[in-house]
Amino acid sequence: MRGAEIFVATQRPNQLYLLAGAQHEDPSCVISRGTCAAILFHHRGGEVAETVVFPGIWISNACRDLLHDCEVVENGLSDPTAEEQLAHRLASMAPRRVLFDQLSDSLGQSIAKVAPSIELVVDDFVTTLLRRCKDEADLVGLKRAAQVADLGMQTAFANVRPGVSCADAIAVGTAAMLAAGAESVAMAPASGIGTGYLDSGEDPRRRIEEGDMVFIDMGIWVHGYLGDMTRAAIVGTGSAEQQDLLATVQEAYQRSSSLMVPGARGEEIYQTVVDLYAPKGWAPYFVHHLSHGLGLGGDVPRVAADHAEILHVGDALSCEPGCYIPGLGGARVENMIYVGDSGPVELTKTPIDPELAS
Amino acid sequence: MRGAEIFVATQRPNQLYLLAGAQHEDPSCVISRGTCAAILFHHRGGEVAETVVFPGIWISNACRDLLHDCEVVENGLSDPTAEEQLAHRLASMAPRRVLFDQLSDSLGQSIAKVAPSIELVVDDFVTTLLRRCKDEADLVGLKRAAQVADLGMQTAFANVRPGVSCADAIAVGTAAMLAAGAESVAMAPASGIGTGYLDSGEDPRRRIEEGDMVFIDMGIWVHGYLGDMTRAAIVGTGSAEQQDLLATVQEAYQRSSSLMVPGARGEEIYQTVVDLYAPKGWAPYFVHHLSHGLGLGGDVPRVAADHAEILHVGDALSCEPGCYIPGLGGARVENMIYVGDSGPVELTKTPIDPELAS
Numbered sequence: 001m002r003g004a005e006i007f008v009a010t011q012r013p014n015q016l017y018l019l020a021g022a023q024h025e026d027p028s029c030v031i032s033r034g035t036c037a038a039i040l041f042h043h044r045g046g047e048v049a050e051t052v053v054f055p056g057i058w059i060s061n062a063c064r065d066l067l068h069d070c071e072v073v074e075n076g077l078s079d080p081t082a083e084e085q086l087a088h089r090l091a092s093m094a095p096r097r098v099l100f101d102q103l104s105d106s107l108g109q110s111i112a113k114v115a116p117s118i119e120l121v122v123d124d125f126v127t128t129l130l131r132r133c134k135d136e137a138d139l140v141g142l143k144r145a146a147q148v149a150d151l152g153m154q155t156a157f158a159n160v161r162p163g164v165s166c167a168d169a170i171a172v173g174t175a176a177m178l179a180a181g182a183e184s185v186a187m188a189p190a191s192g193i194g195t196g197y198l199d200s201g202e203d204p205r206r207r208i209e210e211g212d213m214v215f216i217d218m219g220i221w222v223h224g225y226l227g228d229m230t231r232a233a234i235v236g237t238g239s240a241e242q243q244d245l246l247a248t249v250q251e252a253y254q255r256s257s258s259l260m261v262p263g264a265r266g267e268e269i270y271q272t273v274v275d276l277y278a279p280k281g282w283a284p285y286f287v288h289h290l291s292h293g294l295g296l297g298g299d300v301p302r303v304a305a306d307h308a309e310i311l312h313v314g315d316a317l318s319c320e321p322g323c324y325i326p327g328l329g330g331a332r333v334e335n336m337i338y339v340g341d342s343g344p345v346e347l348t349k350t351p352i353d354p355e356l357a358s
Numbered sequence: 359m360r361g362a363e364i365f366v367a368t369q370r371p372n373q374l375y376l377l378a379g380a381q382h383e384d385p386s387c388v389i390s391r392g393t394c395a396a397i398l399f400h401h402r403g404g405e406v407a408e409t410v411v412f413p414g415i416w417i418s419n420a421c422r423d424l425l426h427d428c429e430v431v432e433n434g435l436s437d438p439t440a441e442e443q444l445a446h447r448l449a450s451m452a453p454r455r456v457l458f459d460q461l462s463d464s465l466g467q468s469i470a471k472v473a474p475s476i477e478l479v480v481d482d483f484v485t486t487l488l489r490r491c492k493d494e495a496d497l498v499g500l501k502r503a504a505q506v507a508d509l510g511m512q513t514a515f516a517n518v519r520p521g522v523s524c525a526d527a528i529a530v531g532t533a534a535m536l537a538a539g540a541e542s543v544a545m546a547p548a549s550g551i552g553t554g555y556l557d558s559g560e561d562p563r564r565r566i567e568e569g570d571m572v573f574i575d576m577g578i579w580v581h582g583y584l585g586d587m588t589r590a591a592i593v594g595t596g597s598a599e600q601q602d603l604l605a606t607v608q609e610a611y612q613r614s615s616s617l618m619v620p621g622a623r624g625e626e627i628y629q630t631v632v633d634l635y636a637p638k639g640w641a642p643y644f645v646h647h648l649s650h651g652l653g654l655g656g657d658v659p660r661v662a663a664d665h666a667e668i669l670h671v672g673d674a675l676s677c678e679p680g681c682y683i684p685g686l687g688g689a690r691v692e693n694m695i696y697v698g699d700s701g702p703v704e705l706t707k708t709p710i711d712p713e714l715a716s
Contacts, residue, residue, distance in 0.1 A: 029561040033546060057645045061684050066561075077642045167541065174543075175533030183525065183562065185532075188391060188542035188579075203387040203424075204541065221546075284435045287415045326419050 002121060004099040007041045008086070013296035014101050014126040015039050016224050020137060023051065023067050028183065028224030028296075030066045035059050037082035038107070040089065052089065054082040083110045091115035101126055132293070132300050133314035134338065138225075142294060142316055144181075145227030146336045146347035148220060152177035153231050156216050157354035160208060162235060166191035167204040170216060177220045177227070186219035186226055192330040210236040213246065213329030215322075224296050230320055230334035231354045242329050244280075249331040250352050252276050252321035256290060260319065260337050260344040266291075266301065266309035273321045274305075285325050291317040294336055315339040316347070360479055362457040365399045366444070371654035372459050372484040373397050374582050378495060381409065381425050386541065386582030386654075388424045393417050395440035396465070398447065410447060412440040441468045449473035459484055490651070490658050491672035492696065496583075500652060500674055502539075503585030504694045504705035506578060510535035511589055514574050515712035518566060520593060524549035525562040528574060535578045535585070544577035544584055550688040568594040571604065571687030573680075582654050588678055588692035589712045600687050602638075607689040608710050610634050610679035614648060618677065618695050618702040624649075624659065624667035631679045632663075643683050649675040652694055673697040674705075 009015045012034045018041060019027040035058045042050035051070035055063040060075040073085050080088070087110040090098060097119040100107075108120060134142065156173030160166075170189045178185075191204050193212045208214060215232035232249060234242050252273045259269045270290050277283045289307075293299025294316040301309045301317055311317075316339070322332030335348035367373045370392045376399060377385040393416045400408035409428035413421040418433040431443050438446070445468040448456060455477040456469075466478060492500065514531030518524075528547045536543075549562050551570045566572060573590035590607060592600050610631045617627045628648045635641045647665075651657025652674040659667045659675055669675075674697070680690030693706035 026561065029563065061682065065684075077645055167539070168537070171533060171536030174536055175529060178529030178532055179526070181525070181563070184546035185543040203384065205387065205539070287435055324419065326423075 002097075002099060002123060004095070004097040004121060005043050006090070006093065006095050006098045007043070008098060008100045009039045009041070009126065010037065010103070010107070011101050011124070011127070011298070012036065013131065013298055014124070016296050017126060017131050019051075019067070019070075023070050026223050027067075028221075030059070030062050031055075032059060032062070036063070038086045040086065042093070054086045054089075056082040083107050087111045087114050090118060094118075097121060099123055127298060128300055131295055133312065134295065134316050135314075138295060138316070139338065141223055141225035141296075142336065142338065143347055145220070145222040145225040146229075146349070147227075148177050148180045148182050148222045149218065149227030149229045149336070150348060150350045151180050152182075152218055152220065152227075153216065153229055153350050154354060156218070157231060157233065157356055159357055160214055160216075160233065160235060161357035162210050163207055165205050165207050166193055166214060166216060170204070170218060173216070173218055174220075177218070182220040182222045182227070184221050186221050186228065189219075190217040190230075191215060192324065208235055211238055211242075212236075213238065213242055213331060215330055215332045217320075217332060217334060226294055226297065226299075227336070228294070228318060228334065229336065229348050229350065230322075230332045231350065231352075232331035232333060233354055233356055234329075235356065245282075245323060245325060245329060246331050248276060248280065248282070249321055249323050250333055252323075253319060253333040253335065253352070256321055257319040257335065257337055257344050257346070260311055260315075260317070260339055262311060262313045262339060262341070264311045266303040266307060266311065267305075270303055270305055277323060282323050282325060285323050286321065287324075288320075288322065290321060291319055291337075293317050311339050313339055313341055319344075360455075360457060360481060362453070362455040362479060363401050364448070364451065364453050364456045365401070366456060366458045367397045367399070367484065368395065368461070368465070369459050369482070369485070369656070370394065371489065371656055372482070374654050375484060375489050377409075377425070377428075381428050384581050385425075386579075388417065388420050389413075390417060390420070394421070396444045398444065400451070412444045412447075414440040441465045445469045445472050448476060452476075455479060457481055485656060486658055489653055491670065492653065492674050493672075496653060496674070497696065499581055499583035499654075500694065500696065501705055503578070503580040503583040504587070504707070505585075506535050506538045506540050506580045507576065507585030507587045507694070508706060508708045509538050510576055510578065510585075511574065511587055511708050512712060514576070515589060515591065515714055517715055518572055518574075518591065518593060519715035520568050521565055523563045523565050524551055524572060524574060528562070528576060531574070531576055532578075535576070540578040540580045540585070542579050544579050544586065547577075548575040548588075549573060550682065566593055569596055569600075570594075571596065571600055571689060573688055573690045575690060575692060584652055584655065584657075585694070586652070586676060586692065587694065587706050587708065588680075588690045589708065589710075590689035590691060591712055591714055592687075593714065603640075603681060603683060603687060604689050606634060606638065606640070607679055607681050607691055610681070611677060611691040611693065611710070614679055615677040615693065615695055615702050615704070618669055618673075618675070618697055620669060620671045620697060620699070622669045624661040624665060624669065625663075628661055628663055635681060640681050640683060643681050644679065645682075646678075646680065648679060649677055649695075651675050669697050671697060671699055677702075
C-alpha cells in the first residue's frame with residue numbers, strides 16, 4: 001500500500017466492498033447512504049488487524065449494533081464530528097503515512113491541525129484495482145441485480161401499448177423491482193417515444209400511439225449493486241425506417257458486446273458502433289458513452305469516444321449503444337456484461353425484443 | 359438586477375421556475391434533469407425581451423421542438439459545448455455585467471477566454487428571493503405533490519403489519535406514487551423499525567414484528583415539485599415508553615408547526631422541539647434539521663439548530679421533528695407546510711396516525 005499501513009475509505013462503494021464478508025453479510029443496509037464519514041483499516045503483516053468505523057451521527061446506532069469484528073466510534077449530538085474524531089485517532093496512532101481513497105479539503109485540514117507530520121496520500125486503488133476485478137461475491141450481487149432489472153423491464157414492456165404512457169409502464173416496472181428486493185431507485189428513468197429524444201424524451205406522460213418507437217432505461221440498487229438495462233421497441237409495425245433504426249441499434253449491441261473480450265481496446269469497440277451508423281448518416285446521433293462500469297457504484301471501466309481503456313478478465317460493464325434521430329425516433333439497447341476468460345457473459349437475460357402488451 | 363441586463367440560470371430549479379408559463383406548461387418534462395447548461399434571460403425595460411436556451415446535447419432535440427417563445431441553440435456531436443456557445447453568445451452581446459445563479463470554474467474560464475471584459479456576478483436571488491415566495495402556480499404544484507405523497511404514504515402504511523418489511527411497504531407506496539403521476543423518486547426512502555435508527559434503520563428487509571415502532575419517509579418529484587412526508591406508528595399496542603415516544607414526537611410536530619407564522623424565528627421554533635424532549639432526556643436524540651424548503655429543488659428556508667431564519671408569508675417548508683432512542687425505537691412526523699397570511703397551512707392531509715393493515 002505505497003508504504004502506508006493505514007488506509008482510510010471515505011467513499012461508500014469502497015466502504016461496502018472492504019466491509020463485506022467479515023463485518024456484515026450485507027453492509028449496504030447499514031452503511032445505507034453516503035453518510036459514513038470514514039472507515040479506517042489498519043494493516044499489519046499484510047492482514048487487516050483493526051477496522052474502525054467513523055459513522056457520523058445519522059447511522060451511528062445502526063453501525064454500533066449491526067457491524068461486528070470492528071470498532072464503531074460513538075457519534076452523538078455532543079460529540080466532535082466524525083472527521084474530527086478520525087483526525088484525533090490518526091494523531092494518536094502516529095503513522096508516517098496514511099492512504100485515502102478520496103480526501104476532502106475539510107478532512108485534510110482537520111488532520112493537518114492535530115497531526116501535521118502525517119503524510120496524506122490519495123490513491124483510489126480500491127475502485128480502480130480491487131473493485132474493478134469482480135470476485136465470486138461480486139458476481140452473485142451483479143447477477144441478482146441483473147435479475148431484478150430483467151423483471152422490471154419485462155414488466156414495464158408488458159404494459160407498453162397505445163393509450164398508456166412511458167411513465168405508466170415505468171411505474172409498474174419500478175414497482176416490480178422494488179417488490180423483488182431492490183432497496184432504492186438508482187436514477188430517474190429515461191424513456192423516449194415519438195421522435196425519441198435522448199434522455200429527456202417527449203413528455204413521458206404523453207400517451208403512446210400506434211407506430212411510436214419506445215425505449216425505457218431503468219436502474220436500481222439491489223443489496224448495494226447496480227442493476228441497469230434498456231430496451232427499445234416499435235409499438236405496432238412501424239415504418240421501414242423505424243424498423244431499420246431498431247435493427248441497426250440491436251446489431252450495434254451484438255457487434256460491440258461480442259468484442260468485449262480480455263485485452264480488447266475500448267476505442268475500437270466504440271468505433272464499431274460508429275462504423276455501423278456512419279453509412280446511414282447516423283453517426284452524429286450516437287452522442288453518449290457505450291459502457292460504464294458496474295458494481296457498487298462509480299465503477300470502471302468506461303468505454304466512450306474520448307476514453308482509452310483495455311478490458312480485463314473480471315470487468316463488469318454495461319453495453320448500451322443508442323441512436324436518436326430527430327423526426328424518426330430513438331432506440332437504445334443496454335445489457336450488463338461480465339468479461340470472462342473466454343469472452344463476454346451477458347448477465348441480462350431479457351430477449352433483445354421485449355414482449356409488449358398484446 | 360444589480361445593474362445587469364442579462365441573467366444566466368445554470369441551475370435546473372431556477373430554469374424551470376423562469377421558463378414556467380410562457381415557454382412550456384410543464385418545463386420539468388423538457389428540462390428533464392440537470393443537463394441544460396444554461397438559459398440566458400435578456401432584460402429590456404424591466405421585461406424579458408429574449409430567452410436563449412443552451413441545452414447541451416442530451417436534451418437538445420426535446421428543447422428545440424417543445425419550448426416556444428425562445429431561441430434554442432443547436433447542440434450536436436460536432437458543435438462546441440453548450441458552455442462555449444454561451445460564452446460566444448455573451449461575447450457577441452457585449453454586456454458590461456452578467457448575473458449568474460451559480461458560476462462553475464469551467465464556465466467562468468470559457469467566458470473569460472472570449473469576453474474578458476464582461477463582469478461576472480453571482481447572486482442566486484431566484485432561489486433565495488423569487489422562488490422562496492410561492493405564487494399561485496407554485497401552490498398548485500406543491501398541493502399536487504403533497505397529494506401524491508399522501509397517497510403513497512397511506513398505501514405504504516396500509517401494508518404495514520407483522521411479517522412484511524418496511525421495504526415491502528415502501529415498494530407498494532412508491533408504486534402508488536409513480537402510478538399517480540410522479541415522474542421520479544426524489545431520494546432513497548428512509549425507514550426504521552425495531553430500535554428505530556435514524557436514516558439507516560435496521561435492515562429495511564427485516565420483517566416487522568408485533569410491538570415494533572415503524573417510520574417511513576418517502577420523497578417524490580411531481581411535475582417538478584417535491585412531495586415529501588413521514589409517518590410513524592407502533593405495530594400493535596407497544597410498550598408505555600413507545601407510546602410516550604410516539605405521542606411526544608407527534609406533539610412536537612403540533613407545537614412546532616403551529617409556530618410557523620409570518621415573522622417567526624426559526625431558532626425558536628426549533629427550540630420548542632428540544633424543550634419538549636429535554637425533560638425526558640431525549641434532547642440528544644433529535645439530531646437533524648426541523649425543516650427544509652419545498653418547491654422545485656434546493657429551496658429555502660431551512661429551520662435547524664445551527665441556522666437563523668425568519669419565516670415570511672409565502673414560504674413552503676417541511677416540519678419534521680424526530681426522535682430516535684437506542685433500545686426503544688424511532689419516530690418522525692413530517693408534513694408539508696405553507697406559511698399563509700394567517701398562519702401555517704398543512705398541504706399534507708394524511709392523519710397523523712396512519713391507518714395500518716388490519
